[in-house]
Structures are given as C-alpha cells and as structure tokens.
C-alpha cells in the first residue's frame with residue numbers, strides 16, 4: 001500500500017515588520033509557513049512622519065495594522081520582540097519566552113536613532129523616528145504656540161529628516177509672532193548628500209522666515225532649556241528635535257549577524273548573511289558591500305529579493321543577486337519648496353511635494369490589507385484628508401500657491 005505523505009511547508013521566520021519585513025512576508029506564497037515577529041502593532045510610513053509636526057496629516061493616516069497585513073498574506077503575526085537568536089540551532093527566542101524554529105529567516109529590524117552619546121540628547125530631545133515621536137512633537141509645539149509665549153525650537157541635524165521637520169514647523173508657524181527655529185548641522189551644508197545648490201535653496205527659501213542656521217558645529221550638550229554647541233554658542237531651546245540618523249541595533253552582534261556592536265549585518269550579493277546563509281537581511285539593518293542609502297524603497301526591494309531567494313533555495317535552485325533600483329530621493333520642505341535628487345539631475349519646486357504625496361498614497365494603498373473596495377475607500381479617505389488639508393493651507397497662504405509654479409534645476 002502506498003502512503004501519501006503531505007510535504008511539510010518550509011518554515012520562514014521574519015524578524016521585524018515594517019518596510020523590509022512586510023515586503024518579504026507579502027512576497028512569500030501560502031506554500032510557506034511564515035511567522036512575522038515585531039513588538040510594535042503598526043506598520044508606519046516613516047518618510048511622511050514630518051507632516052505630523054505641522055499636523056497636516058493625522059497619525060492614523062500613517063499607520064496600518066501589521067497583524068492584518070500579515071494575515072491577509074496568509075501568514076502568522078506574533079507581537080513580540082526577538083530577544084535571543086541561536087543561528088546554529090535555527091531558533092529565535094522572544095522576550096515573552098516563545099521559541100520559534102525556522103528553516104529560513106529574514107532579519108529586517110531596521111536601525112535605532114543615533115544620539116552620538118551626546119549628554120542630554122536621548123533624555124531631553126524629542127526623537128524623530130516614529131509616528132508616536134512626531135505626534136508628540138506636533139502636540140507639544142501646538143501647545144507652546146497656543147500659550148502665546150515666545151518659542152525657540154532647535155532641530156539637530158540637517159539631513160532629510162531635519163530639513164523636512166524645519167519645513168513643516170515653518171509651514172504651520174513661520175508667520176506667527178514669537179517663533180524662532182534653529183537648525184544645527186555638523187557639516188557645512190544641509191542635505192549634503194546632494195549638490196551644493198541644495199543648501200542654498202533651503203537657506204534662500206527661509207530668507208523671510210524666522211529660521212537660523214548653525215552650520216559646521218556639533219551639539220555638545222542638550223539641556224532642559226538650551227542646546228550647547230561645540231563652537232561655544234548656546235541656543236535657548238523650548239523644544240529640541242533630534243534627527244541624527246540611524247545606527248545598527250546592538251542585537252545584530254549579539255545574535256551573531258554582525259562581527260561587532262555598531263556594525264550593520266554584513267550580507268553577500270544575494271542578501272544572505274555570510275556567517276549563516278539560511279538568514280537573509282533586508283532593509284536598513286543590511287550592510288551591503290557597496291553601501292546604499294537607508295531608504296524605504298531599498299528596504300522594500302530587499303524584502304522582496306530575500307523572499308524570492310528563499311523560494312528559489314527551497315526548490316533547490318540558486319539565489320539571485322540583489323540589484324538596487326535607481327530611484328530618485330524626494331525631500332519635502334513644507335510649503336516653501338521640495339527637491340527631487342536623481343543621479344543625473346536635481347530639481348527644485350514646491351509642486352514636487354505632490355510627487356512625495358503620490359509615493360506615500362501609492363505605498364499605503366499597496367500595503368493596506370483590506371479587500372479591494374475597502375482598500376479603495378481607505379485610500380479615498382486618505383486622499384480626501386490630504387487634499388483638504390493641503391488646499392486649506394494654500395488657500396490661507398496665497399504666496400505659497402503662487403510659488404507652486406516655480407521650478408529650477410539645482411547644481
């Protein structure tokens with residue numbers, strides 16, 4: 001008699017469920033038994049959280065349920081944190097003591113804010129890394145402004161996040177009496193990843209605004225009502241926002257995925273950990289041989305590539321190389337301007353902020369787990385709210401409306 005044995009589904013564990021991890025989960029078919037692990041219940045669209053500073057978007061428009069996304073893809077979501085990883089035994093233990101064995105794993109845990117060991121930064125400054133952080137900034141700033149007292153806001157960091165935070169603060173409060181917004185950057189220009197003209201465009205755009213740039217100096221200490229700079233200057237600070245970029249989680253080293261603390265998890269061209277080829281690393285936590293910008297679109301592409309390579313390996317095939325797609329970087333600067341930085345050209349013009357809005361709307365629509373009509377309704381609601389709030393902001397400021405026609409090439 002012939003006994004039919006059902007083939008066991010390969011077990012995949014995905015640790016970390018935002019851009020990288022969820023893209024991997026969505027790309028894995030039901031023929032895999034995938035478990036997705038993350039302590040935080042919401043997918044968060046981080047590239048647009050600056051809009052919480054001006055409150056032009058509500059927090060709910062930047063979040064989706066991770067459990068629903070994972071379950072809609074036919075997999076299991078466990079709301080818990082990976083505590084210990086034993087790669088030799090192919091097993092992860094969670095904070096609550098759950099042991100999760102796997103055949104293949106994807107590590108997509110992102111990074112953590114880098115405070116550069118600056119005294120007071122972690123304890124006093126507002127972090128800029130989640131919807132919760134930026135919602136708190138928006139609420140606190142609004143309360144300060146309502147109090148009628150002068151408000152000195154210090155933004156540390158002149159990268160994309162710092163410039164976007166500055167733009168939103170000026171969008172909402174730039175014409176209000178008593179506000180001063182200071183931006184501190186260690187390099188001699190903001191948005192240093194692009195051409196030098198970007199710095200001039202940002203500073204020039206603030207000519208008539210209460211914005212002050214402190215370039216080429218770092219922060220020595222963040223105190224309750226002041227920020228001390230290494231050039232000896234002290235800035236009064238009713239609020240300080242920290243946008244110092246990301247650094248690797250210390251866990252990567254303790255899990256055996258990085259050689260030392262402070263290192264991103266090294267990967268080969270297939271996104272496999274060289275130490276443990278059954279573990280793929282996707283998103284910000286991956287340390288590629290040729291470093292890539294820590295960007296959401298790369299994280300999503302890496303998640304899909306990791307999942308496809310797991311499918312190939314499980315069928316006895318060979319993995320394919322990860323090829324980063326050359327997408328331009330979009331930087332919004334409130335109602336003042338927006339920038340599109342591509343390899344060959346950099347464009348400026350406030351209307352480019354609609355391109356950033358379109359990227360956001362499209363990504364939220366794609367991640368939304370609802371059935372088709374529900375997804376369409378959610379997208380329509382997000383579009384209506386964004387359209388209403390932005391139209392209102394332009395209606396209240398005709399100068400901003402006129403600026404929409406202003407396009408330039410930046411060098």
Ligand SMILES: Cc1cc2nc3c(=O)[nH]c(=O)nc-3n(C[C@H](O)[C@H](O)[C@H](O)COP(=O)(O)OP(=O)(O)OC[C@H]3O[C@@H](n4cnc5c(N)ncnc54)[C@H](O)[C@@H]3O)c2cc1C
Nearest residue numbers: 016018019020046047082109110283284294295296297299
């Ligand atoms: C303010 C801001 C603005 C940005 N703007 C842009 C932009 O304009 N364009 C762009 O492309 N990119 C932008 N980025 C970068 C982009 O958001 C990141 O590149 C992207 O989030 C990386 O995705 P990820 O999945 O690798 O990591 P993350 O999105 O950081 O997700 C990591 C996940 O891992 C989970 N996790 C962490 N530790 C554990 C653990 N031990 N166990 C289980 N789960 C864990 C976390 O809870 C989180 O859900 C911005 C980022 C910020 C903060």
